Amino acid sequence: MEIRFLGVRGSCPVSGARFKKYGGNTTSILINSSNTSLVIDAGTGITKLAERENFRENVVFLFTHYHLDHILGLPFAFLLYSEGYRRKMYGPDFGNFSVREALDVLSNPRLLPFKVSEKMLETHLFPVSEKFEVENFRVLSLYSRNHPLDGIMLYRIEAEGKSVGIATDYEVGEDLPQVVEFFSGVDLLIHDAQYTEEEYRERKGYGHSTEIMAAEMAVKTGAKRLVLFHFDPFHTDSEVDLQQLRAARLFPATAAAREGMSIKL
């Protein structure tokens, strides 16, 4: 399985020389295995690095939640509008808000001049369950309340005998024991690192973690590798470099996610 980072930024996209190394697009991760591309969230990253040759014939979107930085690229994702792909879309059902409602919001004619759902070629929508299979991927989900309003879905994705844990927009909290168990022994852990420890003191309860929390999670779960992810839009390349160094002191196999970076497991 191959994991490719399309967008690594949280909150809002940024651009400019100070963000060149890690990139400024918001959250989107592509995981390829066999004839299937699994796309975790559709932030603006999906629009910039979505070259056709990167995608397989089955395209499966899987959403962690529906904050704007995770869906903003969706109206501009060519994969929804082009022939030749079999499409599925999975997203959590937060009571009265699911993928369908997220698409409705994006289709508000005052926000966008076209209706996303009308332009989408046949795409099947599904709610996320605790454990399900999509093509050759096995997906396990764990709901956490530790993100504003609706909470967040954490995913453990398995294919080809390897596993990836995804904990974006997750703030380490009282559910730590369950989360540690859920991610136990993953080959790769992709974890929220929006804040530095200093910033976190002012932003506790905002639904994000620090690079130190991410490194501690990697140690506790026995993950083989850690990728820091969902960087604050105000963190320049040198700030992210420092976050990576600080995390690596606790967990040496730590990298910081970079747009275009790809990892083969």
Ligand SMILES: [Zn+2]
């Ligand atoms: Zn986010």
Ligand SMILES: [Zn+2]
């Ligand atoms: Zn969020």
